[in-house]
Amino acid sequence: MQRASRLKRELILLTTEPPPGITCWQNESRADDLRAQILGGEGTPYEKGIFNLEVTVPERYPFEPPKICFLTPIYHPNIDSAGRICLDVLKLPPKGAWRPSLNISTLLTSIQLLMTEPNPDDPLMADISSEYKYNKPLFLRNAKEWTEKYASQQKSASETLSEEVNQTEASTPKKSAISQKRKGSDTSIREKKSRLDS
Amino acid sequence: MRGPSPAGRGRGKRAGFERAWGEGSMAGRALLRLCPLLLRQDRRGSAYEGFVTAQGRDFHIRILLPSDFQLKNARIQCSWQLKRLLHGYRQILKQRLQHCSDLVSFMEELKTILEVALKNTEDLHTPPPPEYYSHLIRDIETLGWNKIVYVDTGLSSVKLKAEDSRGRQHLITLKLNAKYPAEPPDCFVDFPVQFAVSWIPQSSLIDIYSQFLAALESLKEFWDAMDEIDEKTWVLEPENPTRSATMRRIAIGNNVSINLEVDPRHPAMLPECFFLGADHVVNPLKIKLNNNMHLWNPEVHLLQNLKEVLEIEFPSRVVLEKSDFSMDCGICYAYRLDGTVPDQVCDDPRCGQPFHQACLYEWLQSLPSSRQSFNVIFGECPYCNKVRKYFRKRIFEQNTALEDRKISPTLFPSLSMTRKLKVGQTNFCGRFYACFSSGIEI
Numbered sequence: 001m002q003r004a005s006r007l008k009r010e011l012i013l014l015t016t017e018p019p020p021g022i023t024c025w026q027n028e029s030r031a032d033d034l035r036a037q038i039l040g041g042e043g044t045p046y047e048k049g050i051f052n053l054e055v056t057v058p059e060r061y062p063f064e065p066p067k068i069c070f071l072t073p074i075y076h077p078n079i080d081s082a083g084r085i086c087l088d089v090l091k092l093p094p095k096g097a098w099r100p101s102l103n104i105s106t107l108l109t110s111i112q113l114l115m116t117e118p119n120p121d122d123p124l125m126a127d128i129s130s131e132y133k134y135n136k137p138l139f140l141r142n143a144k145e146w147t148e149k150y151a152s153q154q155k156s157a158s159e160t161l162s163e164e165v166n167q168t169e170a171s172t173p174k175k176s177a178i179s180q181k182r183k184g185s186d187t188s189i190r191e192k193k194s195r196l197d198s
Numbered sequence: 199m200r201g202p203s204p205a206g207r208g209r210g211k212r213a214g215f216e217r218a219w220g221e222g223s224m225a226g227r228a229l230l231r232l233c234p235l236l237l238r239q240d241r242r243g244s245a246y247e248g249f250v251t252a253q254g255r256d257f258h259i260r261i262l263l264p265s266d267f268q269l270k271n272a273r274i275q276c277s278w279q280l281k282r283l284l285h286g287y288r289q290i291l292k293q294r295l296q297h298c299s300d301l302v303s304f305m306e307e308l309k310t311i312l313e314v315a316l317k318n319t320e321d322l323h324t325p326p327p328p329e330y331y332s333h334l335i336r337d338i339e340t341l342g343w344n345k346i347v348y349v350d351t352g353l354s355s356v357k358l359k360a361e362d363s364r365g366r367q368h369l370i371t372l373k374l375n376a377k378y379p380a381e382p383p384d385c386f387v388d389f390p391v392q393f394a395v396s397w398i399p400q401s402s403l404i405d406i407y408s409q410f411l412a413a414l415e416s417l418k419e420f421w422d423a424m425d426e427i428d429e430k431t432w433v434l435e436p437e438n439p440t441r442s443a444t445m446r447r448i449a450i451g452n453n454v455s456i457n458l459e460v461d462p463r464h465p466a467m468l469p470e471c472f473f474l475g476a477d478h479v480v481n482p483l484k485i486k487l488n489n490n491m492h493l494w495n496p497e498v499h500l501l502q503n504l505k506e507v508l509e510i511e512f513p514s515r516v517v518l519e520k521s522d523f524s525m526d527c528g529i530c531y532a533y534r535l536d537g538t539v540p541d542q543v544c545d546d547p548r549c550g551q552p553f554h555q556a557c558l559y560e561w562l563q564s565l566p567s568s569r570q571s572f573n574v575i576f577g578e579c580p581y582c583n584k585v586r587k588y589f590r591k592r593i594f595e596q597n598t599a600l601e602d603r604k605i606s607p608t609l610f611p612s613l614s615m616t617r618k619l620k621v622g623q624t625n626f627c628g629r630f631y632a633c634f635s636s637g638i639e640i
Contacts, residue, residue, distance in 0.1 A: 002530035002557055009531040015453055016516050020435050023474040025453030037474050039457075050474065062529055063561055094566050100529040100557070101580040153472045 003061045007031060010104055022108045024055065032057040036068075036108055040151065041116045045143035046074070049151030053111070054083075055104060065090050065098035068107060075139075075146040077118045077129035086124040087114055228302045236261075236305070243267075250280075250305070252312040257283070261301070269304060270296045283315045326354075326376035333379055337403040345407070356383075358407060362414040366421060368441065370410050372403070382406075388441040389413065390420065390462035420465040423500040427458075430501060431512040447474075449513055454479045456504075466496040468503070483508055528581055529557035549582035 014024045021039035034055035040046025052071040058064045068090060070083035078086040088097040089110050123129030131139045229236065235256065236248035244263045249256040258277035263269070272295060276284065284291060290311060298304035334353060338346060341358075347369060348357035356372045371386040382397035385406065393413055395406055427446055428439060434455055435447035446458045454475030461467060468491065473480040490507040498506075505511065526533050527540040528551040540552035561580060562568040568577035 002532075002535070002560075005530050005532035005535070009526075018434055018455075023453055023455060025476055027476070035476060039474070050472065063564055092564075099580040100561055101551075 002063075003057065003059065004031070006062050006103075007057060014105055019105050019109045019112075021112060022105070024104060024108060032059075034066075034104065036104075038108060038112050038115065040147060041112065044116050045140045046115055046147050046151070049147035050153045051115075051151050053108070055108075057104075062100040062103070064092060065096070065102075066104060066107065068111065073146060073150040074115075075128060075143040076115065077120045077123045077125055077132050078114060080124045084124070085111060085114070086119075086122060087111065225300060225302055229305065232302060232305050232309075246301070250308060250312065252309055253316050255316070257312070263301075269298055269301065280312075283312065283319060287311050287315055326378075330374075330376060330378055334374065334403075337379075341403055341407055356403075358403075358410075360407070360411055360414060362411075362418055362421075364418060364422065366425075366441075368410075368414055370406075372406065385410075387413075389417065390442045390444045391417070417462060420460065420462045423460065423465040426499060426501050430514070432515040450475075450483070450508075450510060451479065451513065454483075456483075456508075458504075460500065465500060466498075466503075468494050468507075469500070483510075525552065527552060527554045527557050529553055529561060544579040544582060546579070546582055549579060551579065551581040 011024075011026060018024070021041070022036065024034055024036040027033045027035045034057065036053040036055055038051045038053065040049035040051065050072075051074060054069055054071055056067040058066065068085060070079055070085065073081070073083075080086075087110060088095075089102055089107060090096065090098065092098050118129075118132055120129040120132045128139065128142075131142070226238075233248065233250055236246050236250065236259070239245035239247050244265070244267065245260070246262075247260040248258075250259050251257075257280040259280060260275040262273040262275070264271040274291075274295075291308070294304060294307040294311070298307060331353060334356075338356075345358050345360070346356065347359045349355070354374050356374065358370050358372065360368050360370070362368065369388065372383040373386070374383040375381055379402060380399050382395055382401070383406070385393060385395055387393045387410070393410075395409055397405070421441065424439070424443075424446070427433065427448065432449040433439065433446050434449055436443055436445065439446070444460050444462055446460070447455050448458065449455050450473075454473065457472050457474065459470040461469065471487075473483055486508050490509070493507055494503050501512075525540065527535065533539060535554045535556065538554055538556065540554050542553040542555050542558050544551045544553075559575065562575050562577035563570070565577055568575055570576075
């Protein structure tokens, strides 16, 4: 009951006054399925990357937090290979810090902040976390590489065209293995392909 | 100028001290090396007078030790210059007196403090020479007082205004140092590019001003392009772009936007751009951009070019009426919910967030930290929970309430809400029934 009125207002706000570097929209007019994009922050290894996210709004929203996960692969101590995010505001109390005073816009901003400031003391990816802690240059290099590989929008229109043609082509086994972990596998394949085409 | 004469302290002679501080002793020699101008005044070594040297300046000082020669009870008399210098360091000096084991180490500390004090005071208190002011005033007069927007009281910071040929107002802030005009002032401008001032000792404010005007003209085209975008499109980001901002995020349609990074030196060229939004809308735009790239005409304005290449019209700004938001429920973001209006208000005046009773109850009862006692639920306001606030929720026995208070049935919530609460109520007491209305006091 509260969800409908809340989502309506939130979607209007997200359209008219989106937070800096963030877009969010309704996916094919289904009320509970939203898509979002976060721009990698300047001065972070995610710079110039566009990261796609899926926002699922539960029945009991806003009494329960929305479920948010990354569709674009990201190299980050608090985001696992399935795109799940370790962030307190995404969980209900007492473990988490979700409150109805938060909303989708503020959550996405929090995620953007988490990208800028990873929290290696509460890791989801132990390897990446220790790398972040003890070998920062290597972490930065890896994260940058992943950003260029999966989140870069330097695919131009002709590539988009050709990828539609090539869509039936099978990708290499390694690539599909990675992307199958993701719900957004199709996007990552497309992005990878376009890089090949260019 | 000397301080008052020392008060006579105890006269007990201490052989040990005498040995240690005697003329030929180690400590005596160390003191002599450190402060050659500080001399012992009596045989016992309880009074010293002379000069302490720091940064080539001598300061008159007298140190009087008490009868037990404990340094922490020593009296220190200074000349007025020294007193002024050490004014802000009294606490540190006292602390050093407490901790130093002998006079030599204290004198060493005192010298260090003095060096610091001298350095700081010179920076702070030396006013620029008179020529500085006369020079500056002459410069401003030549420039014209009408160009001045702001001058601080010390005449060290000046703000000048200028108008470019398109009538845009610009400001330049100059921070002058005491050596002006031998050294250039620091210039602060709101430019997308660096503004470097070329300066020779003969230069003046007038030179800076003309360089500023020239720079304004060179950026004219860039600001023209940006102004056109700001005026004719719906800029989502940045909110209030400064003159130095080269980035714009422009709305194209519902949840689709384009990010532009305009080169301030070549504003007519195709800017660096990318799209945000759902693939099915963004991809056709990308195709158009790619296919029509050759149509980009540097002779035409940036916005016009964008329209032609993308084959779109940019929508104009949609303004939301924000004024009514403050009345809405902080949880469901609506004013009316099943015929009820927000009637619970956080009682912290700094918060004052309104809620529907139903919304607040549903949230609080799901929290383990909330407590329910008969007719009241206590919990934290979801908005300002740092201040521990308690919300009251009226829940009372159905029969007595209905009979005693003659509640009109319209005050009750919808059936669905009642059902939900009936499930919840068994948690604390089966006999109670939840009522959601504002006007009832228990």
